Amino acid sequence: DAMVIQNPRYQVTQFGKPVTLSCSQTLNHNVMYWYQQKSSQAPKLLFHYYDKDFNNEADTPDNFQSRRPNTSFCFLDIRSPGLGDAAMYLCATSRTGGFSTDTQYFGPGTRLTVL
Amino acid sequence: GESVGLHLPTLSVQEGDNSIINCAYSNSASDYFIWYKQESGKGPQFIIDIRSNMDKRQGQRVTVLLNKTVKHLSLQIAATQPGDSAVYFCADVYNNNDMRFGAGTRLTVKP
Numbered sequence: 001d002a003m004v005i006q007n008p009r010y011q012v013t014q015f016g017k018p019v020t021l022s023c024s025q026t027l028n029h030n031v032m033y034w035y036q037q038k039s040s041q042a043p044k045l046l047f048h049y050y051d052k053d054f055n056n057e058a059d060t061p062d063n064f065q066s067r068r069p070n071t072s073f074c075f076l077d078i079r080s081p082g083l084g085d086a087a088m089y090l091c092a093t094s095r096t097g098g099f100s101t102d103t104q105y106f107g108p109g110t111r112l113t114v115l
Numbered sequence: 116g117e118s119v120g121l122h123l124p125t126l127s128v129q130e131g132d133n134s135i136i137n138c139a140y141s142n143s144a145s146d147y148f149i150w151y152k153q154e155s156g157k158g159p160q161f162i163i164d165i166r167s168n169m170d171k172r173q174g175q176r177v178t179v180l181l182n183k184t185v186k187h188l189s190l191q192i193a194a195t196q197p198g199d200s201a202v203y204f205c206a207d208v209y210n211n212n213d214m215r216f217g218a219g220t221r222l223t224v225k226p
Contacts (some may be wrong), residue, residue, distance in 0.1 A: 004158070027174075042204055042216035043159065091159050099214040100166070102149035106158025 003027050004107035006091050011111045013081050021076040021110045023091030031097040033104070034066060035090040043090055049074060050097050054056040084108075084115045127223045131133045134192040138205035142171045144185060145207035148202045150179060150190045153219070162190070162203075192222075 005024045013019040026103055031050050035043035046054045049068045058088065063085070065077040092109040128134045146167040151159035165172045165179045165188075172179050178191040188205050205217040210226070 040219070042218055044216075092158070098211045099149075099208040100211045105163055106160065108157050115186075 004091055004093055004105050006089075006107040006110050010111050010113070012115060013078075014115050015083065016080045019078050019081055019112065021078075021089050021112070023074045023076070023107055025105075026072070026104065027093055029093035029094075029095045029105075030071075031094045032068060033092040033094075034064075034074070034076050035092065037088040037109070038089055039066060039087075040064060046076070048110050049096070052105065081112070081114045083114050084093045088110055088112075118148065123190070124150075124218070125221045125223070127225060128195050130197060130224050130226050131194055133162045134199070134222060136190040136192075136203050136222065138188040138190075138217050140186050140188060140207045140217075142207060142209055142215075143183075145209045147208040147211075148179070148188050149206045149208070149214075151204045151216075152175075152201045153204065159204060195224050197198060197224045197226060
């Protein structure tokens with residue numbers, strides 16, 4: 001049974017056209033994360049929500065925003081996608097948010113193509 | 116900032132052989148380490164972890180070794196199978212709230 005679901009799995013957008021990626025979870029976890037993973041690279045944390053509290057990484061561009069309307073759903077908004085934003089976007093959850101005291105569960109990712 | 120890196124980007128092994136994937140980390144204060152497996156088209160999946168007060172931990176067909184003196188981490192996979200083909204990432208954690216992934220090693224298992 002899917003626990004972290006990402007839709008769509010593949011998304012194509014045009015340069016500069018806003019795009020939203022979605023993530024949902026059936027685990028009832030408090031924390032939801034968004035990672036960017038470029039080809040052949042490691043995932044890079046963009047931001048996370050602890051419940052309703054938003055935590056942005058210092059080097060995440062302003063072009064990336066996130067919303068979490070309820071426990072189950074979290075959205076990644078890219079306001080003006082550039083060619084360099086083409087990547088796999090991974091959503092993850094954890095119960096408490098402690099990296100060494102908890103386990104992260106990753107979704108399958110959404111591969112974003114920017115034309 | 117400090118980061119975790121890997122020695123080799125690719126590793127090819129024969130089915131049935133043992134695999135060793137290496138990782139070097141730079142933060143001497145990191146106290147927890149994780150290995151993830153990422154299959155094509157999927158998100159990373161937790162494989163095994165180790166805390167800094169240990170130097171070895173075994174799971175099912177996998178063993179993680181930690182050498183804090185040289186800041187080196189390795190993942191050993193016994194009797195490698197085609198299903199083990201994936202990209203493997205190490206990650207180090209500092210103070211429970213700062214986790215950094217390494218660059219990843221692609222493991223290919225030849226039949």
